[in-house]
Amino acid sequence: xxxxxxxxxxxxxxxxxxxxxxxxxxxxxxxxxxxxxxxxxxxxxxxxxxxxxxxxxxxxxxxxxxxxxxxxxxxxxxxxxxxxxxxxxxxxxxxxxxxxxxxxxxxxxxxxxxxxxxxxxxxxxxxxxxxxxxxxxxxxxxxxxxxxxxxxxxxxxxxxxxxxxxxxxxxxxxxxxxxxxxxxxxxxxxxxxxxxxxxxxxxxxxxxxxxxxxxxxxxxxxxxxxxxxxxxxxxxxxxxxxxxxxxxxxxxxxxxxxxxxxxxxxxxxxxxxxxxxxxxxxxxxxxxxxxxxxxxxxxxxxxxxxxxxxxxxxxxxxxxxxxxxxxxxxxxxxxxxxxxxxxxxxxxxxxxxxxxxxxxxxxxxxxxxxxxxxxxxxxxxxxxxxxxxxxxxxxxxxxxxxxxxxxxxxxxxxxxxxxxxxxxxxxxxxxxxxxxxxxxxxxxxxxxxxxxxxxxxxxxxxxxxxxxxxxxxxxxxxxxxxxxxxxxxxxxxxxxxxxxxxxxxxxxxxxxxxxxxxxxxxxxxxxxxxxxxxxxxxxxxxxxxxxxxxxxxx
Amino acid sequence: xxxxxxxxxxxxxxxxxxxxxxxxxxxxxxxxxxxxxxxxxxxxxxxxxxxxxxxxxxxxxxxxxxxxxxxxxxxxxxxxxxxxxxxxxxxxxxxxxxxxxxxxxxxxxxxxxxxxxxxxxxxxxxxxxxxxxxxxxxxxxxxxxxxxxxxxxxxxxxxxxxxxxxxxxxxxxxxxxxxxxxxxxxxxxxxxxxxxxxxxxxxxxxxxxxxxxxxxxxxxxxxxxxxxxxxxxxxxxxxxxxxxxxxxxxxxxxxxxxxxxxxxxxxxxxxxxxxxxxxxxxxxxxxxxxxxxxxxxxxxxxxxxxxxxxxxxxxxxxxxxxxxxxxxxxxxxxxxxxxxxxxxxxxxxxxxxxx
Numbered sequence: 001x002x003x004x005x006x007x008x009x010x011x012x013x014x015x016x017x018x019x020x021x022x023x024x025x026x027x028x029x030x031x032x033x034x035x036x037x038x039x040x041x042x043x044x045x046x047x048x049x050x051x052x053x054x055x056x057x058x059x060x061x062x063x064x065x066x067x068x069x070x071x072x073x074x075x076x077x078x079x080x081x082x083x084x085x086x087x088x089x090x091x092x093x094x095x096x097x098x099x100x101x102x103x104x105x106x107x108x109x110x111x112x113x114x115x116x117x118x119x120x121x122x123x124x125x126x127x128x129x130x131x132x133x134x135x136x137x138x139x140x141x142x143x144x145x146x147x148x149x150x151x152x153x154x155x156x157x158x159x160x161x162x163x164x165x166x167x168x169x170x171x172x173x174x175x176x177x178x179x180x181x182x183x184x185x186x187x188x189x190x191x192x193x194x195x196x197x198x199x200x201x202x203x204x205x206x207x208x209x210x211x212x213x214x215x216x217x218x219x220x221x222x223x224x225x226x227x228x229x230x231x232x233x234x235x236x237x238x239x240x241x242x243x244x245x246x247x248x249x250x251x252x253x254x255x256x257x258x259x260x261x262x263x264x265x266x267x268x269x270x271x272x273x274x275x276x277x278x279x280x281x282x283x284x285x286x287x288x289x290x291x292x293x294x295x296x297x298x299x300x301x302x303x304x305x306x307x308x309x310x311x312x313x314x315x316x317x318x319x320x321x322x323x324x325x326x327x328x329x330x331x332x333x334x335x336x337x338x339x340x341x342x343x344x345x346x347x348x349x350x351x352x353x354x355x356x357x358x359x360x361x362x363x364x365x366x367x368x369x370x371x372x373x374x375x376x377x378x379x380x381x382x383x384x385x386x387x388x389x390x391x392x393x394x395x396x397x398x399x400x401x402x403x404x405x406x407x408x409x410x411x412x413x414x415x416x417x418x419x420x421x422x423x424x425x426x427x428x429x430x431x432x433x434x435x436x437x438x439x440x441x442x443x444x445x446x447x448x449x450x451x452x453x454x455x456x457x458x459x460x461x462x463x464x465x466x467x468x469x470x471x472x473x474x475x476x477x478x479x480x481x482x483x484x485x486x487x488x489x490x491x492x493x494x495x496x497x498x499x500x501x502x503x504x505x506x507x508x509x510x511x512x513x514x515x516x517x518x519x520x521x522x523x524x525x526x527x528x529x530x531x532x533x534x535x536x537x538x539x540x541x542x543x544x545x546x547x548x549x550x551x552x553x554x
Numbered sequence: 555x556x557x558x559x560x561x562x563x564x565x566x567x568x569x570x571x572x573x574x575x576x577x578x579x580x581x582x583x584x585x586x587x588x589x590x591x592x593x594x595x596x597x598x599x600x601x602x603x604x605x606x607x608x609x610x611x612x613x614x615x616x617x618x619x620x621x622x623x624x625x626x627x628x629x630x631x632x633x634x635x636x637x638x639x640x641x642x643x644x645x646x647x648x649x650x651x652x653x654x655x656x657x658x659x660x661x662x663x664x665x666x667x668x669x670x671x672x673x674x675x676x677x678x679x680x681x682x683x684x685x686x687x688x689x690x691x692x693x694x695x696x697x698x699x700x701x702x703x704x705x706x707x708x709x710x711x712x713x714x715x716x717x718x719x720x721x722x723x724x725x726x727x728x729x730x731x732x733x734x735x736x737x738x739x740x741x742x743x744x745x746x747x748x749x750x751x752x753x754x755x756x757x758x759x760x761x762x763x764x765x766x767x768x769x770x771x772x773x774x775x776x777x778x779x780x781x782x783x784x785x786x787x788x789x790x791x792x793x794x795x796x797x798x799x800x801x802x803x804x805x806x807x808x809x810x811x812x813x814x815x816x817x818x819x820x821x822x823x824x825x826x827x828x829x830x831x832x833x834x835x836x837x838x839x840x841x842x843x844x845x846x847x848x849x850x851x852x853x854x855x856x857x858x859x860x861x862x863x864x865x866x867x868x869x870x871x872x873x874x875x876x877x878x879x880x881x882x883x884x885x886x887x888x889x890x891x892x893x894x895x896x897x898x899x900x901x902x903x904x905x906x907x908x909x
Contacts, residue, residue, distance in 0.1 A: 212773050214786060394753070394776060394777060394778035395751070395753045395754075395776050395777065395778070396776060401853070401857065404860060404864060405860055408860045408863050408864060413863075414863070414864050414865070415864065415865040415866070415867065416852065416853055416864050416865070416866045416867075417852065417866070417867050417868075418753050418754060418777070418852055418868075419753075419777050419778050419808075419811075420752060420753055420777045420807045420808030420811070420872075421807050421808075421867060421868070421869050422811060423807075423810035423811055423814075423872055423873075424807065424844065424867070424869045424872065425867065448778075449776070449778045449779050449782055450776075450777075450778030450779070452781045452782060453778060453780055453781040453782075453811055453815065456781055456811070456814055456815060456818060457810075457811055457814055460814050481785050482782040482783075482785075483785075483786070494751065494774060494776060496756050496759070498755070498756060503756070503759035503760050503762075503763055504759050504762070504763065504774065507763075507774075510763070510766045510767070512766045512769060512770060512771045512772060513762060513763065513766035513772050513773075513774070514771075514772070514773045514774070515773070515774050516773050516774065516775045516779065516783075517776065518775070518776075518779045518782055518783075521779065521781065521782035522782075
């Protein structure tokens with residue numbers, strides 16, 4: 001072609017120059033396409049053809065192919081014109097970039113399009129074509145991935161694969177990854193987590209104290225060493241509202257599953273308000289960092305997990321051509337609606353159904369501080385039901401005192417005992433109302449430690465046990481005992497000073513002594529008589545039905 | 555004459571013992587274990603036998619009954635006092651019967667036939683005077699004291715029969731019997747102990763420190779976690795304050811929950827109780843069964859305004875029905891709860907059940 005000799009002539013002095021500077025051999029072949037020259041040269045020079053150069057060459061070849069294909073569709077004149085500058089651009093870029101490549105390999109992909117964009121007239125076309133080529137490549141890769149999955153799916157599924165709206169729970173191979181916080185005894189998982197957190201600039205919280213061997217797969221943190229002491233100051237990664245929330249969680253200032261979820265949602269509203277989308281990035285990319293930080297402060301609860309899933313889904317549902325302001329306000333509205341519907345309205349609905357279950361002259365036993373149960377009791381008292389309440393409390397959290405204060409303020413007559421006296425007080429009780437942290441798919445109720453004990457003793461005395469739980473706390477996990485997935489609180493909380501003597505003060509120095517401070521336990525469904533939810537009053541075993549109905553709705 | 559001095563000395567000692575009992579029960583004075591109480595009671599009774607003025611067995615029994623009523627009234631929940639008194643009364647009856655020459659077997663069985671045919675035999679009024687009675691009674695009481703001193707060791711000796719290696723044992727609160735039981739087993743076997751702390755007094759903490767110092771792997775848990783951990787426990791070994799006549803227990807509060815959890819998981823519940831804790835009481839007396847201490851332990855005065863509007867209870871004991879108990883280990887061996895009534899008839903005479 002006509003272009004080539006001129007190009008070749010233009011390039012050869014350069015290559016010659018290069019050769020003389022390198023004091024290299026005198027092999028060079030005249031004629032032939034310049035690229036071949038360059039590559040053969042490099043080959044003869046042997047060592048200098050680095051990996052990056054090979055990659056770059058491959059890329060350029062692809063780009064040229066693509067540009068050829070594209071230009072075939074367009075007017076031939078334009079294509080010819082473009083070919084020239086393109087082809088001139090690439091070899092022209094070769095020699096100047098060659099000396100630069102050993103120093104800045106990462107700059108290579110950007111250097112290649114840059115000289116292309118510097119070429120005259122049809123400069124936009126090559127630039128756009130490069131971006132378009134990138135997009136095309138990505139699309140091709142995704143198509144390949146989808147086809148691979150489709151193949152896998154065909155192998156795995158026997159049902160017709162063509163249905164786009166097939167219920168996701170049917171026949172899909174469940175390859176769930178175990179959450180990190182129940183794999184503390186696996187050193188590889190810990191290493192991976194440490195690396196991930198380092199990349200995201202989140203400090204890793206270290207375990208504290210001797211862990212009972214049954215629980216070596218769980219974390220045990222000390223409250224006296226908050227995560228923020230190790231946090232580096234540039235908080236561009238983590239929003240300050242999230243940092244504050246994490247501290248509140250880890251110090252126990254915000255406790256109780258409803259309170260934690262609502263606090264989380266409010267903090268995210270703040271994050272969304274302050275968020276400005278950088279070009280080419282999305283909000284959902286940054287979210288995992290925030291969640292990882294919160295996870296380090298205190299493992300996320302089931303209700304928080306559901307709330308987060310909802311937020312992520314809403315974010316992904318926002319159409320991409322939506323403007324930023326509009327998207328933000330949409331998201332804020334969604335979150336407000338979630339809080340309203342799932343928490344506030346649900347509480348009202350549950351209170352309405354529960355009041356039917358409270359009759360005059362009842363003696364109701366409650367355990368710890370559940371915001372929902374307190375709400376129900378206060379509502380029933382407003383509706384002039386005559387009853388009295390027995391509040392059972394347990395060390396070391398002593399949350400029952402908070403419930404006691406709230407009830408006494410409303411004027412409800414209360415009795416207060418510790419959990420060891422529950423078999424003394426139970427003969428007086430007519431009903432037991434318990435709150436829940438989560439309801440598992442096999443009907444087990446996950447709640448504050450001690451709840452299963454109360455349900456057990458109530459069953460022995462034939463007292464009905466009612467659990468009150470909103471549907472957003474329903475969880476797809478299954479669990480049969482309180483060991484596999486639990487939370488270990490600060491073991492120092494168990495230490496108490498009585499009559500000036502602290503027995504367990506030096507427990508760390510005694511090698512065979514361990515303190516165990518569990519946070520949650522699971523109650524088997526045979527101890528629970530009724531679950532009151534915003535969807536109605538259901539038995540414990542109907543939880544998977546509710547989950548299925550919810551999934552189909554969504 | 556040494557008589558009045560002896561008498562005043564005796565009354566002084568009795569008064570001192572009574573005030574000790576009164577103070578010890580409220581939780582403020584030095585908490586003494588039941589073994590010590592039993593020993594002191596028996597020593598005091600020996601002193602009464604030696605120093606008080608009596609001429610016949612009937613007189614002695616009257617004196618002891620009178621003092622016994624005062625002692626049990628001082629601290630009703632401390633049943634070992636009453637038990638020792640009944641033991642001594644039984645000893646006196648036996649010694650009297652031996653001195654009289656009648657065989658022991660006929661006296662023991664009270665069949666309906668005997669009641670109808672004998673008629674006057676039960677109206678023994680113990681009026682005969684026997685010179686050797688005093689010495690015999692004191693000797694028998696000394697034997698009783700020796701038996702009391704060896705109870706904890708006797709129980710601990712049986713430990714290896716009941717604990718295998720790599721077991722997880724659960725206990726609640728603090729019992730000196732169980733402590734020595736576990737320490738004895740730990741000399742030869744390795745096992746793990748979980749101690750429930752037993753709020754509000756948290757006696758479990760002292761138990762845990764003592765066990766861990768003996769090299770036993772110990773874990774302290776809160777009371778609320780008893781059911782949560784129960785699924786991993788192989789045996790539950792507890793002590794008790796009293797063993798009731800029906801085989802049930804009057805134990806520290808929280809034990810009933812522990813027993814229910816053990817029953818749910820089919821874990822055997824073993825009670826280590828020496829014989830002096832066996833009491834002829836039944837659990838039906840509601841007002842005398844429970845003992846309460848200051849609610850300050852549960853809801854301290856620092857809580858302020860709500861205190862006046864709230865009822866707070868702090869019971870000390872729990873009733874555990876005999877169906878939940880698997881085995882009793884005492885200084886004379888192991889028994890099922892259904893055998894307790896038989897042991898009781900050997901230890902006490904039916905007429906002494908009411909002091």
